[in-house]
Amino acid sequence: xxxxxxxxxxxxxxxxxxxxxxxxxxxxxxxxxxxxxxxxxxxxxxxxxxxxxxxxxxxxxxxxxxxxxxxxxxxxxxxxxxxxxxxxxxxxxxxxxxxxxxxxxxxxxxxxxxxxxxxxxxxxxxxxxxxxxxxxxxxxxxxxxxxxxxxxxxxxxxxxxxxxxxxxxxxxxxxxxxxxxxxxxxxxxxxxxxxxxxxxxxxxxxxxxxxxxxxxxxxxxxxxxxxxxxxxxxxxxxx
Numbered sequence: 138x139x140x141x142x143x144x145x146x147x148x149x150x151x152x153x154x155x156x157x158x159x160x161x162x163x164x165x166x167x168x169x170x171x172x173x174x175x176x177x178x179x180x181x182x183x184x185x186x187x188x189x190x191x192x193x194x195x196x197x198x199x200x201x202x203x204x205x206x207x208x209x210x211x212x213x214x215x216x217x218x219x220x221x222x223x224x225x226x227x228x229x230x231x232x233x234x235x236x237x238x239x240x241x242x243x244x245x246x247x248x249x250x251x252x253x254x255x256x257x258x259x260x261x262x263x264x265x266x267x268x269x270x271x272x273x274x275x276x277x278x279x280x281x282x283x284x285x286x287x288x289x290x291x292x293x294x295x296x297x298x299x300x301x302x303x304x305x306x307x308x309x310x311x312x313x314x315x316x317x318x319x320x321x322x323x324x325x326x327x328x329x330x331x332x333x334x335x336x337x338x339x340x341x342x343x344x345x346x347x348x349x350x351x352x353x354x355x356x357x358x359x360x361x362x363x364x365x366x367x368x369x370x371x372x373x374x375x376x
Contacts, residue, residue: 150327154252155314155342157334158263158270161352162245162277164373167236168208171269172215174232175225179216186214204264205304208285212266213298221294225268233272242372245333245352249277252331262314262342264306268296283313311341337361 159166176183190211197207216225253259261279263270270284285305288297303309318328332339332346337357343349349367351358362369 149329151323152255152257152329153260153323153331154249154257155260155262155330155332155346156245156249156279157336157339157342158261158273159265160335160355161333162242162249162261163236163240164242165240167240167269167273168265169211170236170240171229171232171266172211174235175228176215178228178231179224183215189214203304204306205300208266208304209299212287217298219295219297222289222296223294225296229269229272232269233276236273237276242353244370244372244374246277248333253278257331260314260317262305262310264304264310281317283310283317307338308341310339311345314342314345334358340365343367 156162159168173184193202193207193210193214196202197204202210249259259278259280260283261270261274261277261281262283264285267282267284267286271282274282283305285303286301288299288301289295290297303312305313318324330346331348331350332342333350333352334343335352335358336355340358340361343351344365349362349365351362351367351369353372354362354369359369361367
């Protein structure tokens with residue numbers, strides 16, 4: 138007996154398009170750019186601490202610290218141990234304007250528009266900080282955002298240069314996605330999922346998708362994608 142036909146996309150209760158951000162939608166990473174933007178606009182003397190940022194990078198490359206610790210150290214050096222949201226928010230907005238104006242793959246914007254037109258709920262899932270990702274997501278027209286959180290004690294305007302919970306990366310990102318799906322009462326059999334990423338660390342999200350797309354992929358993802366049957370596209374080819 139022949140296998141039953143696949144359920145038509147229109148018959149699903151939910152359609153979700155999951156996007157990584159850095160080097161998927163954007164042409165380059167945004168984390169370092171944001172820190173430099175804040176330092177230049179707010180406290181230029183912090184640029185003198187860039188050699189310490191470099192040393193932290195070496196410590197990470199040698200396995201002495203993990204990604205979460207590296208991100209917290211760099212944030213503390215270039216922004217501060219503790220800072221006010223009301224002070225940083227305008228800089229997040231101006232940085233988002235900069236990214237949108239000059240830092241996106243036009244083909245990524247076309248795909249986002251096509252998914253929106255097709256009725257997909259747009260989820261941006263990234264390891265970058267909510268601190269500035271939310272501003273970029275609003276400009277992209279994303280419906281929902283999952284990003285790395287910072288410690289913000291209740292009842293204060295202060296943000297501390299330390300992560301609240303896991304870095305939203307790899308398996309931790311997919312755990313956040315799973316929690317988001319549960320909170321929105323979406324079960325796998327009710328959904329059609331598209332997923333887009335440039336990096337092999339997002340293989341849990343890509344495996345979960347009905348349509349997985351390796352976008353301008355890193356070397357390891359470019360090697361993995363054909364084995365998994367994932368489509369490969371180069372969004373740099375569209376100017």
